[in-house]
Amino acid sequence: MAIQFIRRQLGARPAGGSDYRPAAKLRVPPELLDRHGGRVLDPVRAEAASGTRPGSTAYRPDVLLIPDDVLRDETALGAVRAVLDGEGIDVEHPEPGGGTTPRPVRLRARNGRDRDNVDSWAALQRLRAAADDPDTGPDRDVVRRITLEHLVFSAVTFTGTPWDTNSLVDRSYRRSPGGSARVPVAIAAAPPARGRLDDERFTRRPVVAVLDSGIGPHPWFDIHDRSTPPPAGGFISVLHEAQERIRENALTTGASPCLMDYWDAPVVSDALIRDVDSNTGHGTFIAGIIRQAAPRADVLAVRVMHSDGIAYGSDVIAALEEIARRVDRAQRYDRPEDMVDVVSLSLGYLDESPDDDVYTSHLAEVVRRLTEQGVLVLAASGNNSTSRRFYPAALADLPDVPGAGPGVISVGALNPNNTKAGFSNDGAWVTCWATGAGVVSTFPTDVRGPRQPEMADSHRAGLDPDDFHGGFAVWDGTSFATPLAAAAVANALIDVAAEDTGLSLADVGPETVVKRAWAALERCYEQYEV
Template sequence: MLITFRRDGRGQAHDQGRQPGRAGRRPWSAAPDPVGLPAEVLERHGAAVLRPATAATFAGAPTPRTTIYRTGVLQLPESFLAPGSAVLLARLNEILAGIGYRLAAERVLRFADLPPAFKRPRRLPDLLRRVRLEVLPGSVARPVDAWTALQTLRAAAAVEPGIAAAVARIELEHLLVGASLYGDPSTEGHPSTEGHPSTEGHPGPATYSRGGTGGRAPVDVIMSAPRRCDLGRLGGRRPVVAVLDTGIGPHPWLDCSTSPAADDFVYLDTATQWLIFAREVLDDKDQPLPGPIEAPVYDSPLLGELDTHAGHGTFISGVIRQAAPDAKVRSVRIMHDDGVVYENDLLVVLATLLEDVQDVQSGAAPADLFVDVISLSAGYYSENAEDVAYTSQLEEIVISLGECGVLFVASAGNDSTERPCYPAALSPLPDGTPAVWSVGALNPNGSKAFFSNDGPWVRCWATGAAVVSTYPTDYDGSQKPLDSLPEENAPGLPPRRETIDPDDFASGFATWSGTSFSAPLVAAALAATLLFESERDPGMSLGDFDPAHTVARAARAVRTLGG
């Protein structure tokens, strides 16, 4: 297990574009944009790629950078939808009417109107909500575009100070993409390398995506599950790592429970899961996430090929099982099996975790709901120029988590670029401590992986290439061995002879590459270090939830680990 920290890792991500480039290279702000997704994935999620050359802007506005966003929705604070904000909402719709759009706010059921059975964040009552854009009746029929709508509102706010503060709180809903490599990046269908200038004609990053060179492929291991210590010996509480990913599939190493008080390795957070589902249904989203359990999902049902990120969450949980067997995983499914994460779903989960942490610290919730580390293996590239910062509720929540002593770990991305990827590249907290521990990937020999993003905003590095971990045992895609004897197995005889089936994961283990897997390794190391420090020093007890204590405890773990 290789983990290293940058000694100069406090560089502000928002300043990247104003720093000089390295000798013989372009400045980071001038680097080619690595953003892309296959057309079928964009269509599935109602999304588009914002291109600077064709994006609408108003006079004096900075040229945007490439990003992926949902075209039919904007994110508005929930207070904008309350009856007391009817005048503001009417004014916003007046402005949008100039381009033939309207905000269909009446189609959004407010959090306050949800049945009591649904858990909901209370400390952030103004959480952003998706609001659909519609074409006004009688207008020229054309597809709605959230970026055009947002630019129209910002142009009006530039000359109408009374709405400027409100418009600054309206955001696009970005698509985050899982940071694992799969398939063959020389063909269409690889979101982290499609149209990627650093890989066109460059075989370096491409090699990691093929089976046998670090791509997703079945393997077997000759070892038993890492031993876990008895809970009583650990002082009654395990460090908790929240894994926000594709959920958990069946595997003997990953015993699961839906109760936070149970001592199973995985706590399936069904309360938060159903909150996400309820919001998605209420917001009329086309692709609502199912429950917390991973099931085989195929990219094309008629072809039977496993989807690109199928098994992603199970693999990540297995990394933590190996590196921190005495920890506990709190699993929330926010990633689709094609690797897409909706920004609003992420906001809901982080707000819920923040509420749980603050409730534990105030004595209003049991200790089982406290979270020590958050692991996220997905990210997006912001459209904002480096010298322009629009309000980001994601950053607000992440900072609040850090102020409660929660360590946030995120993958740096697999695009071989120095362009900041979010939330990994969020700026440090006011005291200089990183709000997010952004993690790049190392090869097994300790060198930096060719595919990994880099730059001063990448604060630590860990093994992320050709990693071996758990994979759902019931995943078997349509690919078959290259060679196999035709006869069937006969009773009492050895199994038939064949070459390796490239997508039969009955062994329960796989090898895979990506910063997706270096991030949970750092999260696991932090969790293990929290436990180590609590055993070594009674003053660092995991059972003390005073905010000053949890912040000091987190800082001690980082220092011990080498940060």
């Protein structure tokens, strides 16, 4: 499989470039919006307090993200409530935590108002308009930090296939009679050897955090069923603190399905037909790519995505913040066992705002915190066949922070013949390319769907397109290019640490981590630069 790193032209493009333009209305299947209580912002009809026409995005219309410090400030929150009260909207006040973490806050209709008329975008415009009056309105800086709760999509897009927003690449990536790109395959291969830690140059395994749909059973990971957690010291571990934060978010918002643990399984399913969602197995597939390409690394799995490919912005932010806290503990108290070296994100969203607004968002802030800590962050460019920026991958546009690690590495997908995949997003903001089409990897062994093979009798059958008991599948998407690039970075961390004792993986001091991250990226440029 191929990997291509593009050396960033530092300072070539400042934040908030001039190529921002609203796009046509985003297309999201109605059943997904209904399941998650979502809505698509229409750029033609949407009002905007700033007068700037927004881009289309998907969001939760009864939720706003409000930072914890604002929720603790009675004066600031009171001013916000006063504006929304005038619109017939009540703000459900969750118990705030510490710091400045954005929390999902539920909006409710008051005085008999139709709940369907509650719209967080309209509420946000009222707040922004009110903040223009310095005498009677809420504080402008407070309002600036209140945002929509975006729906974040898997980078195999909304139906598990890369072509639902671009029919031009329809047939070339369909493999089964039902039109799916994801089908079971068989391979005759043992899991790649993990290597030993008895070499003083290889003192700790680099950890790749995968924020995705969770994990399922597979013999490569010594996870044989869902009755027990992953084995201690194994290839895959989980971050319980992040899962707890996600459960807390779900309790404050109420209506939509919630993620209760790290197991990859349909949240809403009809057991009678053994439903297989569009993104079932997504996280397990990604873990298998890393096992193949960087077997000496470890995977830290965090479930932020529902098996239908939808994640909530607050859950992604919360998981990233928990990783940043874990890295802070590792660096502050010299705890190498807590270190996270790489983050792989095969998800994202199209934002409604001009680029310079996105670059100061809650998501951008926590990603920036990670890169300042020296964590290498890789994100999928998306599968919409567009140059419109897909976040967080497009944060690769941000200039590097002095003294920090490398900025975001955004990853597009290649075909097996090294041409760019027809579904992959592209643009100057894409800084890495890796094979993402026709990829074979691990799949949960207990997944079997309702389809039946075309030919079947008592002795023979055709290929069952959704029976994955064999444990492997072939799939396409920038979702799968991203972990391949993350694996290359993890391998580079091992290599530079082995060559330079001053960059040992056992040393998790902030300065060493940042230097090691830059050295690893430079190694990737040397090996894979185009």
